[in-house]
Amino acid sequence: MACSLAELCVCAAAEAFRGEGETMVTSIGLVPRLAASLAKSTFAPGLMMTEGEAYLVSEPVPVGPRGDYRPKIEGLMTYERVFDIIYRGMRHAMVTPVQVDRYGQMNISVIGDYARPKAALLGVRGYPGNTVNNANSMFVPSHDRRTFVAGEVDMVAGAGYNPARWPGGRKPEFLDLRRIVSNLAVMDFQGAGNAIRVISLHPGVTFEEVQDNTGFALEQTGGLGETAAPTARQLGVLDRLDPHNLRATVFKGNPPGRRAE
């Protein structure tokens, strides 16, 4: 089906949750939230998610102003319990870091020197705990060398596949980076030594373009194909999950999923 780039990304990001059973999803930002909601509404009904604050809900809450809609509560998930579920590992987080490096290390703390940063951002938040305890995926809306940096990220908030930073050189037992969806391609961590590997290209994008916009060498799967377009059913579900069409605001000008030649 013809779709927007945002819709393509939502559907590709939803695939990160395929095969998850009763895993709690924490999805930060509009595309991750819609991705988790789409997965739960279609092929991963066992997923647990919240209304964005403190309650687990039995059906994904549509994004944006709710009108008469009332979240359908099925349980409690205060921040304190979020930590408990992280430590038990029964969670998959999808976040948007400001920087990512070849190891999958993520940064949302500071840009530049740590003591006198050029830009102070949020702080490490829960990234250190998330990454050593449960599955993590990413949505990156601007695939460029400022985001996918050469060397290491300025401040390692999320742990990655970098043995030099592991205690005794031993991989943290529950470190599990899964998938990165960007505006250009879909990647995983199944390259040599968990290297980042392109597994599909968004329609009209070449591997060379993705590589040129990445600060480190990427691997690719053999017979690299196109990111799957959403089905009519998926787009219909998205209309219900995003009734105000907020997804049209993800990318400037709301470009189509298949880039014009």
Next chain:
Amino acid sequence: MIDKTCSIRDIATGIESGMTLGIGGWGGRRKPMAFVRELLQTPATDLTLLSFGGPDVGMLAAAGKVRKLVFGFVSMDLVPLEAHFRAARQAGAFEVMELDEGMFQLGLKAAAARLPFLPTRVGFGSDVLTTNPEIKTVKSPYGDEELVAVPALPVDVAICHVNQADTLGNSRISGPDPFFDEWFCRAAGKAFLTTEEVVPTDAFDDPLTALQMPIERNLVHGVALARHGAHPTSCAPAYGIDVDHLRHYSAAAKGGWPGYRAQYVDGLDLEGYVEAVGGAARIEALPLPVF
């Protein structure tokens, strides 16, 4: 008969320079802001703050009162970046101990249990350990695994804002999430509550209400009435985040802080502040945030 009532000014004037403060709430939600504004008007400085930070951190940093900040983030939720915190952090105005949110909680829990540390895997692989070289690791006595020993994070004084309290120090948080307020209180030498409402004890005489009461009264040293005292942060279910005010406050980070505090802080009691931000009816009409 125990009577712990006091004023927000009493709590603020009890804060001495060099103290370590734990501030309850989370980002843009249920912050004891009326207390923070009183503290801005005292000479206390050189403070160490522990906070799941919001405008509490930003205002105290803007006023130059912070020597050290222990934090996992500073954000105002619907206004994600805290401009005053950013400006001070970028200027290197205070020391930082930047921790994962869960490590922060473990540090409070260690202090609460009077333990020197609690073990975790959190921190490995990240710069939380390299930027905080004082955080040590320990070897499991039951195997060979190396674990991070999160140090206890005791505070001299904790301040939290609640929906209801009685004069004994019993209290109720009726919003959906109590955050980590109880752990700040348990980790504190002295804990104080500011409250939307002071109620008779029998207002709590209900089993479901009791589930919203995470802070025991014997943790509490003082209770101060502060109606609308979380503004401009939210206090669910009574009122939401004042996004317009927070944007106005954020804009003041570009040289406008003296004007902001002259308009909303200096010489104003809580009643005067409420009038300055548009009145009680306006605050009570602020919609609860939708995340």
